[in-house]
Amino acid sequence: MDYEKDTFEDILAFDKRYAAKAYTTVMEAVEAPCDPMAGEEDESARDLLYRWTDIVLDEFGPLSHRVLAEWGVKTTLDFGNMLANLAKTGRYKPRYKFSLDDLDSVFSFEDEFLGPFAVK
Numbered sequence: 001m002d003y004e005k006d007t008f009e010d011i012l013a014f015d016k017r018y019a020a021k022a023y024t025t026v027m028e029a030v031e032a033p034c035d036p037m038a039g040e041e042d043e044s045a046r047d048l049l050y051r052w053t054d055i056v057l058d059e060f061g062p063l064s065h066r067v068l069a070e071w072g073v074k075t076t077l078d079f080g081n082m083l084a085n086l087a088k089t090g091r092y093k094p095r096y097k098f099s100l101d102d103l104d105s106v107f108s109f110e111d112e113f114l115g116p117f118a119v120k
Contacts, residue, residue, distance in 0.1 A: 011085045019071035026082050028055050045098040065113035076106040
């Protein structure tokens with residue numbers, strides 16, 4: 001499936017919290033190559049979270065925090081909820097079982113998405 005053209009209508013029908021574009025960025029992280037040092041079998045949901053964070057920062061830079069907020073994504077648990085929705089609809093096939101607890105309060109969005117651009 002070409003996630004860049006996906007409208008995620010099936011997910012939005014049962015969970016309207018997040019914009020379709022937010023799911024596109026999560027799919028970018030899912031589809032991106034794994035860290036060769038870790039190996040695919042060792043990849044965790046947190047690894048995906050950090051890969052997604054890098055993708056968002058690279059794509060949106062200092063606007064990352066604002067863009068995510070507009071899409072309804074305000075915490076690491078929101079990322080977990082989107083990942084769970086993608087798994088529920090078969091777009092993401094976890095290599096192991098993950099719990100939303102694994103992604104709850106991993107970091108502050110303000111620190112992660114605004115911190116790198118703070119004037120010092």
